Amino acid sequence: MSESSFESVEKTLEAHVPEAELKELKRILYGKDLKKLILPQSAVEAAQDRDFDLQGYVFEAAPEQLRPPKIVRVGLIQNKIVLPTDAPVLDQITALHKRVGEMVEVAALCGVNIVCFQEAWTMPFAFCTREKGPWTEFAESAEEGLTTRFCKELAKKYNMVVVSPILERDEIHGGTLWNTAVVVSNSGNVLGKSRKNHIPRVGDFNESTYYMEGNTGHRVFQTQFGKIGVNICFGRHHPLNWFMYSMHGAEIIFNPSATVIALSEPMWSIEARNAAIANHCFTCAINRVGTEYFKNEFTSGDGKKAHHDLGRFYGSSYVAAPDGSRSPGLSRIRDGLLVVELDLNLNQQIADKWNFKMTGRYEMYADELTKAVQDDFKPNIVKE
Amino acid sequence: MSESSFESVEKTLEAHVPEAELKELKRILYGKDLKKLILPQSAVEAAQDRDFDLQGYVFEAAPEQLRPPKIVRVGLIQNKIVLPTDAPVLDQITALHKRVGEMVEVAALCGVNIVCFQEAWTMPFAFCTREKGPWTEFAESAEEGLTTRFCKELAKKYNMVVVSPILERDEIHGGTLWNTAVVVSNSGNVLGKSRKNHIPRVGDFNESTYYMEGNTGHRVFQTQFGKIGVNICFGRHHPLNWFMYSMHGAEIIFNPSATVIALSEPMWSIEARNAAIANHCFTCAINRVGTEYFKNEFTSGDGKKAHHDLGRFYGSSYVAAPDGSRSPGLSRIRDGLLVVELDLNLNQQIADKWNFKMTGRYEMYADELTKAVQDDFKPNIVKE
Numbered sequence: 001m002s003e004s005s006f007e008s009v010e011k012t013l014e015a016h017v018p019e020a021e022l023k024e025l026k027r028i029l030y031g032k033d034l035k036k037l038i039l040p041q042s043a044v045e046a047a048q049d050r051d052f053d054l055q056g057y058v059f060e061a062a063p064e065q066l067r068p069p070k071i072v073r074v075g076l077i078q079n080k081i082v083l084p085t086d087a088p089v090l091d092q093i094t095a096l097h098k099r100v101g102e103m104v105e106v107a108a109l110c111g112v113n114i115v116c117f118q119e120a121w122t123m124p125f126a127f128c129t130r131e132k133g134p135w136t137e138f139a140e141s142a143e144e145g146l147t148t149r150f151c152k153e154l155a156k157k158y159n160m161v162v163v164s165p166i167l168e169r170d171e172i173h174g175g176t177l178w179n180t181a182v183v184v185s186n187s188g189n190v191l192g193k194s195r196k197n198h199i200p201r202v203g204d205f206n207e208s209t210y211y212m213e214g215n216t217g218h219r220v221f222q223t224q225f226g227k228i229g230v231n232i233c234f235g236r237h238h239p240l241n242w243f244m245y246s247m248h249g250a251e252i253i254f255n256p257s258a259t260v261i262a263l264s265e266p267m268w269s270i271e272a273r274n275a276a277i278a279n280h281c282f283t284c285a286i287n288r289v290g291t292e293y294f295k296n297e298f299t300s301g302d303g304k305k306a307h308h309d310l311g312r313f314y315g316s317s318y319v320a321a322p323d324g325s326r327s328p329g330l331s332r333i334r335d336g337l338l339v340v341e342l343d344l345n346l347n348q349q350i351a352d353k354w355n356f357k358m359t360g361r362y363e364m365y366a367d368e369l370t371k372a373v374q375d376d377f378k379p380n381i382v383k384e
Numbered sequence: 385m386s387e388s389s390f391e392s393v394e395k396t397l398e399a400h401v402p403e404a405e406l407k408e409l410k411r412i413l414y415g416k417d418l419k420k421l422i423l424p425q426s427a428v429e430a431a432q433d434r435d436f437d438l439q440g441y442v443f444e445a446a447p448e449q450l451r452p453p454k455i456v457r458v459g460l461i462q463n464k465i466v467l468p469t470d471a472p473v474l475d476q477i478t479a480l481h482k483r484v485g486e487m488v489e490v491a492a493l494c495g496v497n498i499v500c501f502q503e504a505w506t507m508p509f510a511f512c513t514r515e516k517g518p519w520t521e522f523a524e525s526a527e528e529g530l531t532t533r534f535c536k537e538l539a540k541k542y543n544m545v546v547v548s549p550i551l552e553r554d555e556i557h558g559g560t561l562w563n564t565a566v567v568v569s570n571s572g573n574v575l576g577k578s579r580k581n582h583i584p585r586v587g588d589f590n591e592s593t594y595y596m597e598g599n600t601g602h603r604v605f606q607t608q609f610g611k612i613g614v615n616i617c618f619g620r621h622h623p624l625n626w627f628m629y630s631m632h633g634a635e636i637i638f639n640p641s642a643t644v645i646a647l648s649e650p651m652w653s654i655e656a657r658n659a660a661i662a663n664h665c666f667t668c669a670i671n672r673v674g675t676e677y678f679k680n681e682f683t684s685g686d687g688k689k690a691h692h693d694l695g696r697f698y699g700s701s702y703v704a705a706p707d708g709s710r711s712p713g714l715s716r717i718r719d720g721l722l723v724v725e726l727d728l729n730l731n732q733q734i735a736d737k738w739n740f741k742m743t744g745r746y747e748m749y750a751d752e753l754t755k756a757v758q759d760d761f762k763p764n765i766v767k768e
Contacts, residue, residue, distance in 0.1 A: 031650035239623035274658035
């Protein structure tokens, strides 16, 4: 069984572990058993026709006396690029719009209120090449670019909030590039944008060659369906980043990503889920799928020969809840749409149960962190 | 298959999943394949005779030109209480000393340099009862108590650092109680103590009735075998707590714990492992084993009838590495000793690869956190 034919952990467990043990195994690995979401037959058939994985789950909360349930359906979309990376730039963008557009149509059939795409979804993840052209041509205005116009149409048509992570060109600040998520309200207006706070310098992820650490802080977007934050890719590894979105009120934190098997797969199921637990919120981790080949060879700073790809993106997008439960992952191999129905009341219910914010001693940490970043910081080390 | 006969996730996977898929499954779930540590036959036999699970693994690092490997063997001990909870206090303590002492003897046979016991290891986890007596009689002086004297003997005899988490009575500050880990150097001297920073108010964990949040900060102990920190139990849920031990230089952070199936089991494998990844260090999560029955019934604030126990502690102690790999867990049911050989050079190697501290933007977070704890903090919420 090679890494490329292994579709998902869940399918392997279900194929081999006897029912009695499987139940206990899944409880330990995934938390409480989630109900499957009943999806319309039209959506199931469309997903088959269009060849993508479609899964749906429900995260329930207890009924309360004073608050009605706060139900939202969220869609996560993961996909391969459509055209070869040396196709004309506009063709590549248009093909991705078409592919993701047909997936969003299925999301609409499933009643999705908020959809989020993968990081830099309109382009191959070309930062491995360290070439500036033609890749920087994929950059667009967050407010008025082709892709934002496309997302505004989707948002209006389907009454859906669209989170659209793109490579941004910021014309009013000297035309600099950013890695940015544009949040489009279900009204069709741009609600705002949120830039990637932490930029990797690891493996083939040479993004620091193209753009800097984001300057939009940890703003949270109040949508009709709940308060959302967007923690892009590498910020997943920084617990303080998740935490600060939560402190600003995020009920759902999206983590649109692009990461490959050899670099991060064993960490994938850990980090977003830990963030959901630690911050009493929902987290949505999205990773792209497939292998992207580039015409010019490049090296990876690992002593190996030059090559044309940076490894395989393993999909496995999932949603984690504040109670420690999580959904199964989408396919490691295929495009996919994960639809989850969340009752956001669960956040406060779990916060009241576990009290991590109440017991967090943040004043102490604010002091300690302020000291720790000083040049003359003296670690507290006890010696014999 | 009931939850009580399910010994471990790893045993279930190995029993049912075919070899070819198992390899891939374990890579995704556990990270890189760890070598088994060859343990002396005398240790294996002693563990069988004394009826506890004994497992050993090696976490390797790459060779470097200027630094020799920094090898340390660490032992994690998990155990049931020995006598019924209504036996005389001193008999209970003495029986636990004897039981854990014979496990430490095996750790010594395995070449362990640093051993850590579970939280409040000299007593039943009686805080569920909310009764003060006789439970507060288990409290001891960190510097001169019976248990510290016992640990000093172990430390000298075996040339081993002993981390001994106890209920502490602090005579020089009004005789108050604390939940404290005493760190005994391999010289036999008390190196210092580290108190539990975050106190739970969840389920039957009524510890806030007995002791307050620790006042010893995030000190780190420089031992002959490496720099260690001790993050006791509930601090596991607080990423800032792990982080601050790491900022003070901890290479290994122990998490001696006591937690039960219904409360936390799906979270257990996530939190300490996330901390190892996020902080470029090793983490060691230790949980006690078995069900403890108390003579007087108590309620749990959940509307259910009064009862005599707080559920089953599920063991499953494990070690996680900065590269995202982890050891299998010890038994969910039996006492156990987990021996791991660590090359602490891995911490810097992974830090240089992933750069989470370099890319952490801690000045920004120090500012943001300082603002967030102010009474007049205004979350940054974008509305339409």
